């Protein structure tokens with residue numbers, strides 16, 4: 001066991017490891033940096049596009065530049081899906097919907113949240129990778145975290161991490177269990193040399209799809225011919241606003257506050273667990289990181305390696321897994337890679353999508 005090794009802890013990798021070690025091995029280690037699905041899932045693409053737009057705004061770019069950045073990111077992550085399925089009309093509608101919704105989130109935040117946000121917080125850092133060496137269990141483990149932003153409360157002077165979250169539903173009750181909410185404040189605390197209170201969530205709620213498409217009031221409306229509504233009513237016709245003659249950007253500026261609160265919901269901050277819990281958690285991840293480094297080294301045979309990175313076959317995870325044909329004996333991992341069915345892993349922003 002390589003005690004004393006410096007390893008890097010990746011939140012998304014750790015969560016993958018806890019779900020299925022074999023998937024973690026293929027996604028993060030195999031062939032050097034791992035392999036993933038060729039097509040970025042749509043919900044992740046929306047998260048990435050919104051993050052790109054918010055990052056542009058936080059770096060002081062104009063609203064037009066932020067929208068351009070949002071659309072550019074959306075187009076790049078959905079290019080594969082668009083080119084592979086040109087005759088799939090539902091997919092084309094979903095792609096159009098995702099493009100406008102990502103931009104609509106940026107516009108809505110600018111119009112309804114930006115002023116209050118900037119009056120409350122000073123932005124200290126935007127999307128900077130923090131690497132924090134921690135001595136645990138006779139090893140040095142480097143925590144790697146990239147916070148969407150690190151903030152200082154203008155009145156209390158407290159330090160906070162900011163996290164943009166795109167989500168289907170609004171359920172803040174589970175966030176305190178998300179290790180991102182522990183790791184990022186810890187990294188910020190070590191980097192700035194002062195306590196970090198926790199995480200402020202900047203939420204973008206998409207809503208759940210119905211018959212493949214969303215009902216988000218930022219881009220959809222309902223009409224009975226003379227009246228308009230932001231929510232569905234029996235017998236009223238659903239309209240995708242960007243396909244009408246209505247100026248969709250101007251319409252967003254006029255949406256009632258109560259409707260905006262449903263798509264940009266507010267929540268209390270998320271606080272990390274107490275120090276004894278954090279210490280116990282850091283000890284366990286250190287042990288896992290050292291084991292992972294050992295079982296991925298040349299010191300062990302491939303058989304031993306696969307035994308350690310065991311396949312946790314289960315209907316909840318395998319059905320949507322890109323490696324299911326490998327784990328269920330129809331092919332092998334090298335054939336899948338050589339057939340061009342996977343792509344080398346890209347280090348997406350790990351916080352893009354929460355549900």
Ligand code: SF4
Pocket residue numbers: 020021022023024311312313314317318321322323324325327
């Ligand atoms: S198919 Fe199932 S067992 Fe295999 S890597 Fe995926 S989740 Fe794990």
